[in-house]
Amino acid sequence: MHAFHGTPLARTSRAHTLRRLAGGAVASLVVLSLTACQDGTGFKDGGEPSASASAGVATGGPATTSAAPSTVPSTAPATPTPKGSPAPSAPSGAGERVLCNGANTRVTVQPVPRPLNHMLITVKNTGSKTCDLTYHPVLRFDEMQWVPAARPETRPQAVVSLAPGESGYAGVLLSAADGSGEGATTGRRLTVAFQGRTPLSDGGASATPDLPAAGVSYDSSLTVTYWQRGSEDALAS
Structure with a gap:
């Protein structure tokens, strides 16, 4: 920088001049700032909006609010039910499952030609x-004192559930094809019992389906399958 030349008096005069100029500049900034606040622009020094202006205090008018959209409910209100009209009901049986038994099913039995000696x-x-058809049927011919076994290899991976109108099946091996069974006899009356949620527990009312007029022959080989969804699966073994 160049050295300041001149007499002490000249230097003093120039310094006073500079101070007056600087003071005038500061005063101008203050006036501009006040004008900005008074004309409603709402900006402080540095260009930031003032809190008072955003609330409408600077101009004396009402507070300015942003035009934000109204909150939309996440779920539309339900349509009111007209007076005197019954409320809508859920479809019959929706969400409910019960045990299949003789009170809510129709049970039939039929001897079949193939496989041999099956029903x-x-x-x-x-x-x-x-x-739900749980586990397997528990069979009793007349006054039989023993319970036919269920073949474990026929157990399905899931419980057989029947919607209204649907059918489930079980196969019955009446006697051994090779004649190895003992105590051959003819059954005249058959009781089919249903199981509950645990093995051999009471599942409700039993069924007594009609048998052929000549009865059904069986021996000690008598066994049953677990409940199946298809008749082919019930007769496959």
């Missing part, structure tokens, strides 16, 4: 709710 049990859901 097919058919259970049709006649109720209004979905029902």
Whole structure:
């Protein structure tokens, strides 16, 4: 920088001049700032909006609000039910499952030619709710004192559930094809019992389906399958 030349008096005069100029500049900034606040622009020094202006205090008018959209409810309100009209109801049986038994099904039995010495049990859901066929049927011919075993290899991966109108099946091996069974006899009356949620627990009312007029011959080989969804699966073994 160049050295300041001149007499002490000249230097003093120039310094006073500079101070006056600087003071005038500061005063101008203050006036501009006040004018900005008074004309409603609402900006402080540095260009930032003032809190008082955003609330409408600077101009004396009402507070300025942003035009934000109104909140939309996440779920539309339900349509009101006209007076005197019944409220809508859920479909019959929706969300409910019960046990299949003799009270809500129709049970039929039919000897079949193939496989040899077999009989097919058919259970049709006649109720209004979905029902579960648990485990396997428990059979009793007349006054039989023993319970036919269920073949474990026929157990399905899931419980057979029947919607209203649907059918489930079980196969019955009446006697051994090779004649190895003992105590051959003819059954005149058959009781089909249903199981509950645990093995051999009471599942409700039993069924007594009609047998052929000549009865059904069986021996000690008598076994049943677990409940199946298809008749082919019930007679496959």
